Amino acid sequence: MLQELFTPSVQHVLDLAGIFVFAISGALLAVRKNFDVFGMAVLAEVTALGGGLIRDLIIGAVPPAAFTELGYFLTPLLATALVFFLHPQVERIQVAVNVFDAAGLGLFCVTGTTKAYEYGLGLTSSAVLGLATAVGGGVLRDVLANEVPSLLRWDRDLYAVPAMVGATIVALCIQFGELNALTGAMAAVTAFALRLLALRYHWRAPRAYNRRSAAAEES
């Protein structure tokens, strides 16, 4: 019931859109790393479906949604084909990709939190899993590509915090019995807007207190 924040068809279209843009980011990294077309497909699939997969394994929702819904599997292949033939053009519209990625982030932190709560987890754990749904795919993408996850790096604009805020809003709405299509959408939009602002104004998180001066020199 909570799952049905939006009408099923709206929800489904939003899910596929989020999967698509995450897959684009995976395929683009594969191109930069000089992987072949199968490496691109693997990285696109893992980026798009990895966060939900981690969540589903942890809450015991097996087989995970990624393996029961054919559209979830085919969408990243479509993204791979697009990047394969058009990657200079796709890179040129990096701004658009960033905007869509922010939309995926906003959406997945909301749906991840509600699904975890539906499976009986507590509010804090549900919010953590909402965050994991939103950022997990990107972490798996970077680990497979043998890079330091951009989620962890201090020199990247805030990524986890917007998802954390969105997931927390959803958890609070559940707590007070106010989760519905409107408040769910507001949580997603808030995360989306915070991510765009972080990109626009290069918001970053602090590093360890005594590290900042020293690190400024070495990096």
Next chain:
Amino acid sequence: MLQELFTPSVQHVLDLAGIFVFAISGALLAVRKNFDVFGMAVLAEVTALGGGLIRDLIIGAVPPAAFTELGYFLTPLLATALVFFLHPQVERIQVAVNVFDAAGLGLFCVTGTTKAYEYGLGLTSSAVLGLATAVGGGVLRDVLANEVPSLLRWDRDLYAVPAMVGATIVALCIQFGELNALTGAMAAVTAFALRLLALRYHWRAPRAYNRRSAAAEES
């Protein structure tokens, strides 16, 4: 029933053979990375059992076969001991290792697909999990050794495609009700032969369309 493609004892011997050769590849990478004997054992276990472990977690077959069958756990230790004492000789017969590894690939894509289907997954998902069973251990091996997974690299001979073909043949056989010991064996042999041909003729997959000329210079 589908699981019983071959008689249980034949199946078991084939499984152990596949595990053994995958473990050899893990232990050899550990030697190249200068790991100690425990690092060799860990990498051998992960390479040999990792693909099946991922599949079993996703289809909800817990505890996974790797933890219920003592022979599955002991075989990689045997491979570790062999590589520990004889690794220059083992490296010298790299051709033989490649042939056995191709046999493991062919076998695991068949058994992985049938097991996933037995657990109620759809045909496409079953084939994807067959592929994951065959290549997952090697990916985990490379991630733990802090290398770019050779599965993803364009400058390696085709590895995923033979397993993909084998898994697809099995899925088609299931679809048409024709999966039996003969067709299952043919699927495994097809994947095995394709991998050997890829090694022999250095078949590779293309990289992104506009990347090829530029990348030729930089790599």
Next chain:
Amino acid sequence: MLQELFTPSVQHVLDLAGIFVFAISGALLAVRKNFDVFGMAVLAEVTALGGGLIRDLIIGAVPPAAFTELGYFLTPLLATALVFFLHPQVERIQVAVNVFDAAGLGLFCVTGTTKAYEYGLGLTSSAVLGLATAVGGGVLRDVLANEVPSLLRWDRDLYAVPAMVGATIVALCIQFGELNALTGAMAAVTAFALRLLALRYHWRAPRAYNRRSAAAEES
């Protein structure tokens, strides 16, 4: 029943202490890698809870303890805050951190083995999962930080072996019906003491037989 080696409150305090020191090691690595405060928190959580998470997924204990017990989630955040403000002081007491980490290692290999056995795994598998519980978080930490897992490196003092000994003692005690608070504590103390001795005397494991002379030059 086996789980209740110690009184619940003693067990709980020991668990939280182990989680705390593992989290410290994660947060310290994050500082060394120049991650921001959220990267520190992620690495602290993963290091502290990752081993138990892997065990729980494999034995089918979902949702894992890490997601049902709020204290397990909050403790790494506390460790993160401590390291954030005081990391030069924390690094200076590296010896103390090592001692606590050895205590966590000893404790987790005991509780991991007993929990796996409670869930119906065999004695060997239970001991393997006890080892995985003790060392898994550190491996995930190193993989996320894009480093070769220190568990695998030959130039690090023995880490897996003490946990392996502790887990084996527990499995033998179960086998002979002698597992109780006393023998459980003795197993934990044995692992703890072996790890401290390995640190003190720089015990290392051998590398592959023919590798040693050659590797001595190159490293």
